[in-house]
Amino acid sequence: MLKLDHVHVHYGRVQVLRGVSLEIPDGSVVALLGANGAGKSTMLKAISGILRPSRGTIIFDGEDISRLDSSAIVRRGVIHCPEGRQVFPGLTVRENLLLGSYVRGNPRVQFDRVIDIFEALGPRLGQLAGTLSGGEQQMLAIGRALMGEPRLLLLDEPSLGLAPLIVEYIFKVISKFHEHDISVLLVEQNATLALEFADWAYALSHGQIRFSQAADELRDSDLVRSAYLG
Amino acid sequence: MTQYLLQISLAGLAQGSLYALTALGLVVIYNASTVVNFAHGAMGMAATYVAYVLISQLHVPVPLAFVGAIAAAFILGAVVQALLLERLNGAPILTQVVVTLGLFMFLEGVLGLAFGYNPRPMAPPIAIAPVTVAGLVLRPQDIVQLALLVALGVALAALFGATKLGLGMRAITENTYAARLMGIPVGRVLGTAWGLGVLLAAVAAILAAPTTSVTPNMMDTIVVYGFIAAILGGFGSLVGAVVGGLILGVIVNMIDAFLAPELAMSIVFGLLVLVLYVRPDGLFGRKAVQKV
Numbered sequence: 458m459l460k461l462d463h464v465h466v467h468y469g470r471v472q473v474l475r476g477v478s479l480e481i482p483d484g485s486v487v488a489l490l491g492a493n494g495a496g497k498s499t500m501l502k503a504i505s506g507i508l509r510p511s512r513g514t515i516i517f518d519g520e521d522i523s524r525l526d527s528s529a530i531v532r533r534g535v536i537h538c539p540e541g542r543q544v545f546p547g548l549t550v551r552e553n554l555l556l557g558s559y560v561r562g563n564p565r566v567q568f569d570r571v572i573d574i575f576e577a578l579g580p581r582l583g584q585l586a587g588t589l590s591g592g593e594q595q596m597l598a599i600g601r602a603l604m605g606e607p608r609l610l611l612l613d614e615p616s617l618g619l620a621p622l623i624v625e626y627i628f629k630v631i632s633k634f635h636e637h638d639i640s641v642l643l644v645e646q647n648a649t650l651a652l653e654f655a656d657w658a659y660a661l662s663h664g665q666i667r668f669s670q671a672a673d674e675l676r677d678s679d680l681v682r683s684a685y686l687g
Numbered sequence: 688m689t690q691y692l693l694q695i696s697l698a699g700l701a702q703g704s705l706y707a708l709t710a711l712g713l714v715v716i717y718n719a720s721t722v723v724n725f726a727h728g729a730m731g732m733a734a735t736y737v738a739y740v741l742i743s744q745l746h747v748p749v750p751l752a753f754v755g756a757i758a759a760a761f762i763l764g765a766v767v768q769a770l771l772l773e774r775l776n777g778a779p780i781l782t783q784v785v786v787t788l789g790l791f792m793f794l795e796g797v798l799g800l801a802f803g804y805n806p807r808p809m810a811p812p813i814a815i816a817p818v819t820v821a822g823l824v825l826r827p828q829d830i831v832q833l834a835l836l837v838a839l840g841v842a843l844a845a846l847f848g849a850t851k852l853g854l855g856m857r858a859i860t861e862n863t864y865a866a867r868l869m870g871i872p873v874g875r876v877l878g879t880a881w882g883l884g885v886l887l888a889a890v891a892a893i894l895a896a897p898t899t900s901v902t903p904n905m906m907d908t909i910v911v912y913g914f915i916a917a918i919l920g921g922f923g924s925l926v927g928a929v930v931g932g933l934i935l936g937v938i939v940n941m942i943d944a945f946l947a948p949e950l951a952m953s954i955v956f957g958l959l960v961l962v963l964y965v966r967p968d969g970l971f972g973r974k975a976v977q978k979v
């Protein structure tokens with residue numbers, strides 16, 4: 458479904474991604490692991506058209522999307538749920554959700570579906586997003602991404618700074634995405650958690666893929682874990 | 688005496704509606720792009736020249752000429768955003784502000800070169816004699832100005848409150864990065880916001896033209912009052928811009944009538960400082976919503 462081929466990304470003169478190749482099969486959850494500053498968020502931004510690769514191709518459903526703008530990429534069903542949630546703080550929960558379907562037609566059906574998934578948001582539709590708790594904001598961020606009817610969801614550190622119970626809840630939701638034909642690229646600091654839900658994992662360090670392996674093999678391989686994942 | 692005060696206030700509200708329209712345009716542009724548009728008045732003035740040329744040189748019917756000028760204003764705003772500001776996206780705000788200052792001088796200079804600095808007359812669009820109601824003289828021009836302010840204010844409220852485009856503009860104001868992630872075509876939406884903002888300046892300028900005449904600097908005073916009105920209202924609030932503009936119009940008219948027109952600007956600035964001292968966010972400024 459998605460294939461990165463030798464993607465390079467620069468911030469000005471600083472190179473952050475150095476020829477990254479990666480593949481996400483249809484209907485799978487792929488984890489992207491790596492230390493702080495490895496370039497994980499940068500890779501997601503390159504896929505979603507926020508940053509333009511200086512070299513390489515990004516093929517989605519057989520089409521090179523690496524030169525498209527973010528609006529065109531969202532319309533194709535590649536939705537990026539960013540690190541740090543990035544809700545619209547001064548807009549209501551309802552408005553935040555509706556913005557998620559900006560490029561879609563009638564949002565009503567999807568809206569009901571999202572409220573069904575994240576019941577906690579239901580009673581807060583009229584509340585400003587900036588006044589939600591961290592966990593609620595993360596639910597809103599994911600719900601807003603779902604409003605865009607993703608076929609591929611790019612999730613950047615959904616567990617960051619959240620209580621274990623909320624993390625568990627959010628990952629239960631993520632584990633059901635494949636039933637709706639949503640593939641996931643999951644960035645996580647918490648490798649144990651990510652490997653529990655992923656089918657396949659890539660490890661990124663200093664802008665390069667160090668290895669990729671089936672998640673269940675990686676789970677059991679103490680050597681690799683201690684060497685790369687801490 | 689009360690009759691006289693009422694009369695002055697009424698004329699003040701009419702004059703204030705021009706400040707309010709100017710301020711609304713400034714706020715629409717600022718909210719979307721965080722750029723303070725110092726070329727605002729000049730862009731409205733340029734659109735007035737379009738109307739002037741259409742009417743007195745090409746003999747286009749007046750209503751049609753106004754529509755043409757308003758459309759030209761919209762395009763001018765969108766083009767300036769796309770050609771100048773889109774390029775400067777991410778540049779320090781000061782750079783963008785300097786660009787709008789440069790554009791201000793460029794427009795006044797170019798239109799001065801093309802048409803000279805002699806004021807050119809523009810007939811009021813409606814040539815009806817004033818009517819007297821309950822002892823108050825109502826000038827049709829004043830009524831038109833106030834009615835247009837109300838109509839455009841309601842239209843803006845509907846745009847921001849009830850349309851996808853308006854919601855998109857507010858999203859860009861809140862968090863441009865997240866707006867891009869939603870697939871909002873940020874450049875196009877900003878272009879539309881600039882187009883609308885300059886359109887509002889053009890409406891103000893065209894309404895002012897019968898009084899000020901058409902000159903390259905016809906908007907210089909009005910746009911300063913527009914800025915003050917926007918700041919009074921909290922630079923960001925649409926309601927604030929309207930209320931600020933109307934209050935300012937009444938105050939300026941009172942100063943003109945009871946003191947001296949030369950004092951108006953200094954007294955107004957004094958009042959502005961006073962208001963900001965008491966309420967640093969203006970009359971309707973929201974405290975910036977806590978960032979997450």
Ligand SMILES: Nc1ncnc2c1ncn2[C@@H]1O[C@H](COP(=O)(O)OP(=O)(O)OP(=O)(O)O)[C@@H](O)[C@H]1O
Nearest residue numbers: 468471473491492493494495496497498499500540
């Ligand atoms: N806008 C920017 N300009 C310059 N350098 C940047 C910019 N954004 C990120 N970088 C640099 O690029 C590198 C990779 O950053 P990135 O955010 O992709 O890391 P990450 O793997 O997501 O880290 P984390 O786990 O902390 O989120 C870092 O060294 C960072 O300093």
Ligand SMILES: [Mg+2]
Nearest residue numbers: 497498499540
């Ligand atoms: Mg990151």
